[in-house]
Amino acid sequence: MTIEELKKYNGRNGSKAYIAYKNVVYDVTQSPLWQEGEHEGLHYAGEDLTIQLSGAPHGEEVFKNFPVVDTLEAYESQNSTISSLPWTFKMKVERWYQKYHPHPMTVHFPIALHLFAAGLDLLFLYDQKEAYALSVFYTFLVATIMGFVAMIPGILSWCVNYNLSTYPPFIIKLIVSILTLILGILNIGIYLENPDIVYSSSAFGIIYHGIVLLTGLSVIVLGYYGGKITWGDHSKMKTGQTIKDIHENEGILLKIPEEKNELLKQQDHQGLAILIGGAAGSGIDTIEKILSEAFKAYGYYVFSTKEFMSRVRGGSNSTLIRISDTPVHAPCWKVDVSIAMDEASLEHMQERWRSDTLVFADMEYSHNMPDIIPVEMKESAKKFGDLRYINTYMAGFVFGLLKLEKRALLESIGNHLKDDTLNVQVADEGYGAGTNVENITVAKLPQNNKQIMENLHLMDGTTASGFGFLAGGCNMVTSYPMSPSTGVLNFMASCSEKFTIIVEQSEDEIASLNMVLGGWYAGARAMTTTSGGGFALMGEALSLSGMTETPAVIYLAQRPGPATGLPTRSEQGDLNMAIYSGHGPFERIILAPGTLEECIECGYLAFELADRYQIPVIFLSDQHLADSMSTIGQIDFSAFEQHRYIIESDKAYKRYAETEDGISPRSVPGLGEGLVCSVSDEHDEVGQITEDHETRVRMIDKRSRRREMLHANAILPKISGNGNIAIIGWGSTYSAIEEALSLLDDPHLCHVHFSWVHPLGEKQLQVLEAYERKFVVENNADGIFADQLKLHGIKVDDMILQYNGFEFFADELAIMIENAVKEW
């Protein structure tokens, strides 16, 4: 659940009380320590207590007793850590105070002493010995002094920890302790005035003994309410029942939801799917790279993708690796093998298990979960001196478990880790442990084929897009970093040492796109990389590109919005913004590749089209496409012809000369005799500002004349299958739809994939006319592309939408498609 959803479970007014710790959500409703959603008056249900726990007098072990209900999705402020908080002196004192609780440390003395004094006094009243009388007085004296000593931190505690709460126990305690103190002082006065008073039955004598006995009672009251404040109201807990019992009776232990599982069993995925979970920074990235490369070298088709929280350390992330003997390019939801590198990830991954999923976890936390196979990963890593070796150990373990020949693995480790000798040893040991796992066979092990795999390349969508841009001749990149687009910025920067490429991190996205325009104006092939929020800032400059007919290439890697949304998750939510961003009428092209090959092709085309038509071209990717890795065949880069659509100018050169097709030959400053004048105001052919209404109309018509050419040259949708029911997708959904349809194996279904999503021309739309029914699959909440189709007069029967932050999983998508189609 999100932090916002969590807030609703604040335990007040009969709602459940949930708290989050390290991204796991626990149910504390039943806990007597969490009455009305409050704990110690300090912590409140409905909150993430990760940071607060460091100030608690107990460790995280307490959470183990509470049932787990969900995981907490990442949110921005989570990144702040204790050390980065600005601690004022006052806050430091408060923190020390909250951690050490000086009141409970001191309060037991006066309670015991007052009771002791009262007891002794009863003895004295029975047998009036002087020794008793003296003992009573001195005990009482010390009790009163200690009472005062305990009151100070008590009151402080009330202020600091409980914010001057008016909860009755506090008020009762306050009144009773002040009374006790006053009576104490009074009594000491009475005694000192005349010690013999203790033997007399005068009024003062009776008062003296009365007070001693009364304070004995009053400390009982104080103790009772103190206990109530600290431990809450016990009355709700049944006798003899512990918190753990409640939890176990409710059967919260990791459980697989049965019905869904049944459904999915019928729609299985191809090959073998391995899911590895762990905290950020624990090395699952490395394990993904090592294993993917090793599997490929061993002769498998590989697909891998990660799912991670927006944070650098901690949290619970996972990486999915699929291996197969036929090409795989999409993720699946249910997995065959699941490996937990820490405890939180068990929880995190369980919804992806089937009843026959093999689950491996460390000894330490696997014991109370019957179906989990324990692995000695922590101990083994520790043996090598660092817990961080768990990742290499488990990489070895997986290879061993599948009984694959280990050379490929060790080579891959050598390629990815610098101090490989120790890592190789660790992996070797993990490999041994894997082969030793008994009584388990991995049923679906695919057949390997090294020859085929040798001719394939393993990369993610980011890298493939980068190769496309390189092929397109990109020689200037100006960007402001933003996930998930930054990978391309990094890739291009890494290439800037081998190729002439200017890479600059701009001060903001406004500067990014204005720099891109400056670059193209002067003859560069420039691009910027960004995501939704950054692209939103580029609107005005996009419009400038349209007005000045200056080409531009924008790599827009989408992530879920609005606003900062889910920074590390996936969604196809920015299509509308890409189509409509920027004021005024102007042409643009939007490309949305769905495969690695298309990433390269569209990357190249983006530059070609921008240059040829002098318009902005937006390359739409998303987190899923950018971060998923799979195999791609050989690409012949010599086929990417390099054009430069610029001319040498003569003296009479007019930048915006009227032409039949609307494209005015573009020159650049310094190339030829002429001058190149571009302006953002409406202008005449020379590029001089004008408000002449006829020129305005002529110029708009000139600029829009190229639309026909765009339509004529648009990439047609890619079709697979012969059915009459079209499953229409665009961009990154390509592979998930392909696999889902092959799982369904229904001859009526046919996949229609658009990689050119704007502008939609007649030729492309005609393709859709052949289908009786049309279903649009989109990774967003609104069906944006479906709306575009409708706008162009296409009847859409239904939409299959997913907008939970995840990309489509082939197996789940198969069910969604089946259900949607069934209803018709």
Place this chain on the structure above:
Amino acid sequence: MQNIFERENVDVAWCPGCGNFGILKLIKEVLEDLAVPKQQIVMVSGIGQAAKTPYYVDTNMFGGLHGRALPVATAIKAANPELTVIAEGGDGDMYGEGGNHFLHTIRRNPDIIHIVHNNMVYGLTKGQASPTSQQGFITKVQVSGVSNEPFNPLGVALSLKAGFVSRVNIGNYAHAKEVVKAAFIHRGYALVDIFQPCVTFNKINTYQWFKENTYILDDTYDHTDFDKAIKKAFETMPMPLGIIYQDKEHHATFEEHLRGKDTRPLYQTQHDLSKIQELFNGY
């Protein structure tokens, strides 16, 4: 003889008597004196009255968006270091809307000339306060007078170690021309803040006012002394005119840093496809 940078058939959109005319004349004269071929010059501007200057100079130009001349100019210079690049605009354009770019362009140090017409008012939008408006200046928006502290471009530029920081008054034409020329010759980012009376919307900061409230730094002032420059940048009433600071040493410019000695225009470069192939095959 007519200046070769005189542009034919243009309809100048400035009010008679505006300080912008002086600046336009000055720019054309300096360009002619420096004898740079007009094909090698690019004037980049944003939007505003001042930002129209490039429309009236016969050379290449890129008239961009309000506030955004600097990133465009920086990229043009990087894409073709052989060009002489000028970014020109008003105080609102450069210090207000484009304030962030002002800061970061100084940090990048591209070899461009940055000319800011400082009339202490928004001309094109008819008389609102600009970042450099003096406190108490009354407009239709700032009805009880400007309360914000005026922006100090010299102080800001110095704090970012700009290599050339200057201020002139177009009322002192000959002096202004000297300084602008020096800015063109300087290698690296050069700021010239030009006092320019707006005769229509600023009845306070007139030719007379600028004359009374400024003075020209004489030869005894050492403009290579950074500490003194800081002091000068904060002097008011009268405000100093001239080169406030010029770094004695050359610092690598943005394009030198990115491209080293390679000054080829990027349209002449192409990636070696076999190298791309090689890189790809490594995956």
